[in-house]
Amino acid sequence: MTEILVLVDHVDGAVRKPAYELLAIAKRLGSPAAVFIGAPDKADAAVAALTKFGADKVYVVDDAPIKGYLVAPKAEVLQQIAAQAQPGAILITSSAEGKEIAGRLAIKLDSGLITDAVDVQADGGAPVTTQSVFAGNFTVNAKVTKGTPIITVKPNAAAPEEAAGAGVRADVAATVSDSARLAQIVAAQPRTSSGRPELTEAAIVVSGGRGTGGNFDPVNALADALGAAVGASRAAVDSGWVPHTYQVGQTGKTVSPQLYIAAGISGAIQHRAGMQTSKTIIAINKDEEAPLFELVDLGVVGDLHTVLPAATEAINQRKG
């Protein structure tokens, strides 16, 4: 069966959930073949984890010669593996880095690229994608018509499937050109973890906006009661109340959780573009004219500083 390459998204060898989602999608299209570019001492654990979620093959590439050189070397590695494997498609997580690797790879392979798929299905072996465009107002179905389909897929596009694959390990000694190593990370300061779920992967997101007046405590407390991620509108980010990584919207994250709660966010197009495809939407706002109320399943006209703490207390009581 045709191999479907999946570039594995991981942090220091710990495979992230979107990689398992891609394996589930790859299974619809052919035989899932994961590509793990990482440290050799983390490879065994990664191979085992990827096999458990359906990888028939795992290409293992030592990242020592390319660590810190951004995306160009990873595109070269994938190009070399693709030349050997002749895959039916190449799936990559739709992160900023994933999309850039995909962009370079598409030019190298003379192949069509589709980004930000929220679903991928097989149509006679060829992948058909679904994307959400124009601030979520339209759905687009597309196909790649040239070369090897390269598709970047958003987190939460599929559920991971725990069904063991053959898990054959293939170590690949990739060669990376000097020209791919011209941009380098010279310093990095890791973010301190909030302990909350990743914004783009969370099932529930609670976001705060201008209406918080800079006090995110009620938003954080409700998020923690619900096991949710915390997001924010651009107004809150531009005011310096929360870091830019919290921003939901056109120039921040696009989220599509089961439940999105917007507190003190009026709902400018900029923000709606990032959350409109959420399954269920709740808004709390003092202004009954807030445009976001047009989108909601439940709207509460009221002050978030009283509504949120009262709701949080009631939820915590229910949990006992």
Place this chain on the structure above:
Amino acid sequence: MNIVVCVKYVPDATAEQKFEADNTVDRVNVDGLLSELDEYAVEQSLQLKEKTEGAEVTALCIGPEKAADAIRKALQMGADKGVHVSDEAIAGSDAAATSKILAEAVKKIGGVDLVVCGMASTDGGMSVVPAMLAERLGLPQVTFASVIENQGKEFRIRRDGDVATEIIGATAPLVLSVTDQSGEARYPSFKGIMAAKKKPVETWSLADLGVDAGEVGLANAWTAVEQTTARPPRSAGEIVTDEGGSGAAALVDFLAAKKFI
């Protein structure tokens, strides 16, 4: 330093965006403007020019006749000259073809040290053109910059990522993209608006760039949109007004009914 800033003419996101019968974005019947995210690229290009003796900024745009508006805005903000690639055969081009045309235009402009792009377009929003352009030009790419510093051709940028804030180093020539966190874009001054009228804008066709019309356009795209569907409008839900705790109660009841708690 020779800086090229890529500017895109996009449908106004606050107007109604639609598709045409051939599933391409309707760019004719809607008002367009310079993509907001490209304004940040113009701003950073101008700031680099202002601190570098003899630097020049060229605004490069691909698009139909109306797209000249995007170049004009960049010139009003302070860019020195414009290049407008316009050709009927370009309509419906995908990201791969767009990057091909941009790459050939950058080569024709010649001696370019820095290509600056926005972080995404506000219509297509793929964020892949800078990477594709860098690949085609054989250059390093340094993307999603929130702070740009340079000493001559040595660049250091800051990127605020999800897991870390990184400082990335690279030597020009390179392709750079900037985020909306890089600093507010300036408004054109009256003087800038008047001066822009005298600034040179060249219009190039595909033939001028040596690009075969058979490599670009909708019919030669490497991807095909099979169908577009308007999302059904969300039906308005229940709106309650908080009075003495009724808002929180409604919220909690709703969450319980939907089994979120």
